[in-house]
Amino acid sequence: MFVDRVKIHVAAGDGGNGCLSFRREKFVPRGGPDGGDGGHGGSVILVAQPGVDSLAAVAHQKHLRAEKGGNGEGSNRHGHSAYDLIVPVPPGTVVLDAQKHFIIKDLGHEGDKVVVARGGRGGYGNLHFKSSQNRAPRQVTRGAEGEARELVLELKSIADVGLVGKPNAGKSTLLARLSRARPEIADYPFTTKTPNLGRVEVGMDRGFILADIPGLVEGAHAGIGLGHEFLRHVERTRVLVHLVEAQPMDGTDPLTNYRAIRNELALHSEQLAQRPQIVCVSKCELPEAEDVAKQLSAELGAPVLSISAVTGQGLDVLLRRIVAELDAHPVEASVPL
Numbered sequence: 001m002f003v004d005r006v007k008i009h010v011a012a013g014d015g016g017n018g019c020l021s022f023r024r025e026k027f028v029p030r031g032g033p034d035g036g037d038g039g040h041g042g043s044v045i046l047v048a049q050p051g052v053d054s055l056a057a058v059a060h061q062k063h064l065r066a067e068k069g070g071n072g073e074g075s076n077r078h079g080h081s082a083y084d085l086i087v088p089v090p091p092g093t094v095v096l097d098a099q100k101h102f103i104i105k106d107l108g109h110e111g112d113k114v115v116v117a118r119g120g121r122g123g124y125g126n127l128h129f130k131s132s133q134n135r136a137p138r139q140v141t142r143g144a145e146g147e148a149r150e151l152v153l154e155l156k157s158i159a160d161v162g163l164v165g166k167p168n169a170g171k172s173t174l175l176a177r178l179s180r181a182r183p184e185i186a187d188y189p190f191t192t193k194t195p196n197l198g199r200v201e202v203g204m205d206r207g208f209i210l211a212d213i214p215g216l217v218e219g220a221h222a223g224i225g226l227g228h229e230f231l232r233h234v235e236r237t238r239v240l241v242h243l244v245e246a247q248p249m250d251g252t253d254p255l256t257n258y259r260a261i262r263n264e265l266a267l268h269s270e271q272l273a274q275r276p277q278i279v280c281v282s283k284c285e286l287p288e289a290e291d292v293a294k295q296l297s298a299e300l301g302a303p304v305l306s307i308s309a310v311t312g313q314g315l316d317v318l319l320r321r322i323v324a325e326l327d328a329h330p331v332e333a334s335v336p337l
């Protein structure tokens with residue numbers, strides 16, 4: 001199951017209570033206070049971990065609770081401090097406060113972590129309060145409560161290049177051709193229901209992550225089709241590859257389709273619309289492709305590539321263009337949330 005947005009409740013452990021106790025031993029009169037301190041409660045910590053690629057595991061739990069600290073005991077025994085609850089999430093997870101809607105932390109890279117609920121401190125036992133003035137204190141403190149809060153976790157995939165286009169344009173086929181990812185491919189629209197990522201190797205020592213998302217249709221921003229929900233997964237890319245099918249099954253006009261997708265991108269986010277894009281006519285071994293590429297190129301006033309994920313035509317040119325764009329837009333220079 002692919003989950004990319006989930007609301008969860010996290011609760012840290014309470015601190016253990018301090019202990020009220022006096023030393024009582026035969027032949028030791030007035031043994032004095034010996035109540036130990038409580039242990040600290042465990043915190044809840046989210047960590048971006050490689051190999052985790054969806055929030056499904058977290059979505060199953062919903063309530064994440066760390067253990068409470070042990071109570072102090074007599075003979076000055078301190079309660080044990082509880083272990084922190086470490087929750088692995090995919091790199092690219094944005095952690096938001098569900099009530100106040102601010103970003104707590106963007107766990108963009110492997111190893112990034114954030115304490116989302118701090119464990120309560122342990123209370124003091126009465127031994128702690130012993131002084132020259134007060135040699136038999138009866139004072140203790142309770143452990144502090146652990147923090148609790150509601151969070152929204154939102155996964156925004158970390159990919160360098162995003163594939164966009166109408167349903168059935170050939171996005172998944174291209175991803176499968178260029179990488180080892182094996183997305184579902186079929187000759188009907190909306191085959192892809194969740195994003196797929198794959199690593200594309202270019203030569204010996206270059207590579208990038210390519211993201212394939214479900215096809216967009218006009219009105220996607222308003223929830224039509226699978227909606228624009230998945231555009232979140234290309235928000236962090238540096239380059240978009242826009243596939244235009246020359247002869248769509250539904251008989252629509254390729255140029256109109258191109259404009260519709262551009263419009264949906266802009267309606268989702270102005271920044272996304274301004275991202276560098278490489279426009280390709282897909283399935284270019286088919287008859288209409290060349291004409292459409294010319295028309296599109298005339299409309300854009302820029303070159304349009306012709307590619308075929310089936311015959312491999314134009315793919316080397318596409319890879320070179322992608323690498324050039326990535327070089328021109330290094331990581332630091334991009335990508336707002």
Ligand SMILES: Nc1nc2c(ncn2[C@@H]2O[C@H](COP(=O)(O)OP(=O)(O)OP(=O)(O)O)[C@@H](O)[C@H]2O)c(=O)[nH]1
Nearest residue numbers: 167168169170171172173187190191192215309310
């Ligand atoms: N002839 C030809 N057919 C292609 C090519 N690329 C993809 N197809 C076919 O086009 C159909 C749709 O391909 P997909 O890769 O599933 O398209 P998609 O853009 O991922 O579609 P959605 O996931 O529904 O948005 C499949 O039947 C593919 O076999 C191509 O280069 N040439």
Ligand SMILES: [Mg+2]
Nearest residue numbers: 171172191192
């Ligand atoms: Mg697909």
